[in-house]
Amino acid sequence: MIIGVPQEIKTHEYRVALTPWGARALTRAGHKVLVQAGAGAGSGMPDEDYAAGGAAIVTGAEELWQRAEMILKVKEPQPVEVQRARPGQVLFTYFHFAADRELTLGLRDSGAHCFAYETLEVDGHLPLLTPMSEVAGRMAVQEGARFLERPFGGSGVLLSGLPGVEPGQVLILGGGTVGTNAAWIAAGMGARVTILDIDLERLRHLEEVMPDNVTTVYSTEEAIEERLDRTDLLIGAVLIPGARTPRLVRREHLSRMRPGSVIVDVAVDQGGCVETCRPTTHEEPTFVVDGVVHYCVANMPGAVARTSTFGLTNATLPWILRLAALGPKRAVEGDPALRTAANILGGHITHPAVAAAFDLPAEAPEEAAAALA
Numbered sequence: 332m333i334i335g336v337p338q339e340i341k342t343h344e345y346r347v348a349l350t351p352w353g354a355r356a357l358t359r360a361g362h363k364v365l366v367q368a369g370a371g372a373g374s375g376m377p378d379e380d381y382a383a384g385g386a387a388i389v390t391g392a393e394e395l396w397q398r399a400e401m402i403l404k405v406k407e408p409q410p411v412e413v414q415r416a417r418p419g420q421v422l423f424t425y426f427h428f429a430a431d432r433e434l435t436l437g438l439r440d441s442g443a444h445c446f447a448y449e450t451l452e453v454d455g456h457l458p459l460l461t462p463m464s465e466v467a468g469r470m471a472v473q474e475g476a477r478f479l480e481r482p483f484g485g486s487g488v489l490l491s492g493l494p495g496v497e498p499g500q501v502l503i504l505g506g507g508t509v510g511t512n513a514a515w516i517a518a519g520m521g522a523r524v525t526i527l528d529i530d531l532e533r534l535r536h537l538e539e540v541m542p543d544n545v546t547t548v549y550s551t552e553e554a555i556e557e558r559l560d561r562t563d564l565l566i567g568a569v570l571i572p573g574a575r576t577p578r579l580v581r582r583e584h585l586s587r588m589r590p591g592s593v594i595v596d597v598a599v600d601q602g603g604c605v606e607t608c609r610p611t612t613h614e615e616p617t618f619v620v621d622g623v624v625h626y627c628v629a630n631m632p633g634a635v636a637r638t639s640t641f642g643l644t645n646a647t648l649p650w651i652l653r654l655a656a657l658g659p660k661r662a663v664e665g666d667p668a669l670r671t672a673a674n675i676l677g678g679h680i681t682h683p684a685v686a687a688a689f690d691l692p693a694e695a696p697e698e699a700a701a702a703l704a
């Protein structure tokens with residue numbers, strides 16, 4: 332198969348869908364890899380490294396989209412890319428279709444086959460979402476610590492404390508992938524960490540594996556409220572799959588927090604677990620409400636592009652290899668995990684949640700695949 336890797340064009344997106352090592356693995360498997368010139372630059376991966384891995388460097392995005400039978404990306408296709416997609420072409424990327432009607436209809440009408448990283452499911456897990464949650468969780472503490480610094484508008488608390496000075500307090504709402512990764516980093520810095528969750532099994536597991544400066548607490552409104560006056564950094568990491576994030580911290584709660592305390596609401600992409608949260612960008616990551624600094628960047632991993640690109644390719648490469656070997660029809664018919672990734676096939680929406688989001692008809696992926704050549 333001819334596999335194309337364009338440069339990402341969304342503002343402040345520095346990741347790329349494939350590392351040079353990934354390009355080598357694909358060429359070794361007999362595929363032809365086309366990489367747009369400069370596609371890896373934002374992740375510190377120069378064209379020469381891709382060429383050394385057997386990829387051909389293509390100058391323009393237009394030519395790459397025309398020649399490639401499968402396009403690998405990171406972010407959802409932007410309007411100009413939707414126009415480039417053509418019938419029978421396979422697109423493998425994060426789409427988040429349910430959030431964007433225009434994108435859904437544009438790609439349905441393009442006749443391309445859209446396989447989404449975010450819905451690929453194995454044993455109830457979403458393995459292509461996990462690495463980005465790991466990055467965001469780890470980064471949440473790094474960014475929180477930065478914005479606690481006085482010059483950035485923070486209260487001037489050093490999370491580790493000092494000999495003779497108490498460490499900072501970190502409150503984490505949600506002990507899933509983001510919350511666990513945040514807790515590891517905050518605990519490693521020496522902060523006092525509390526994780527709240529409603530899943531008792533999860534809390535049991537965390538209690539066993541976390542160091543002594545991490546406490547687990549069952550999540551209730553009262554449990555959150557009574558801790559806010561001691562919280563220097565609050566991290567929002569709650570997820571209820573398929574639903575809007577519950578608003579666990581309301582505006583009236585903010586006055587309980589010390590001025591300059593910081594909220595990093597990682598769950599902003601699902602609406603956020605803090606009422607006053609609204610999406611921000613890396614250009615202007617924070618805003619202040621009632622004296623509390625809010626960091627609500629919706630694509631946190633884009634800022635640590637190099638690490639994120641490695642993390643993403645580690646997770647996607649086995650599936651890219653499988654999809655390229657099978658092609659879209661056999662992938663849907665014979666591979667249950669790739670079938671869960673199929674969101675649109677040749678003009679038909681094949682993921683029930685995407686169809687439901689816009690009140691459109693859904694076709695079973697197997698049926699849509701049966702009609703493919």
Ligand SMILES: NC(=O)c1ccc[n+]([C@@H]2O[C@H](COP(=O)([O-])OP(=O)(O)OC[C@H]3O[C@@H](n4cnc5c(N)ncnc54)[C@H](O)[C@@H]3O)[C@@H](O)[C@H]2O)c1
Nearest residue numbers: 463464467505507508509528530550569570598629630631
């Ligand atoms: N901003 C970004 O750049 C970025 C990057 C990656 C992930 N995310 C988002 O971060 C969020 C968390 O992702 P994840 O991978 O950790 O999800 P996850 O499913 O692994 O964890 C979510 C946890 O929230 C818990 N939870 C549910 N209701 C709760 C409540 N009322 N109180 C406390 N905990 C509760 C669940 O039991 C679960 O353990 C998601 O919204 C995800 O989309 C954002």
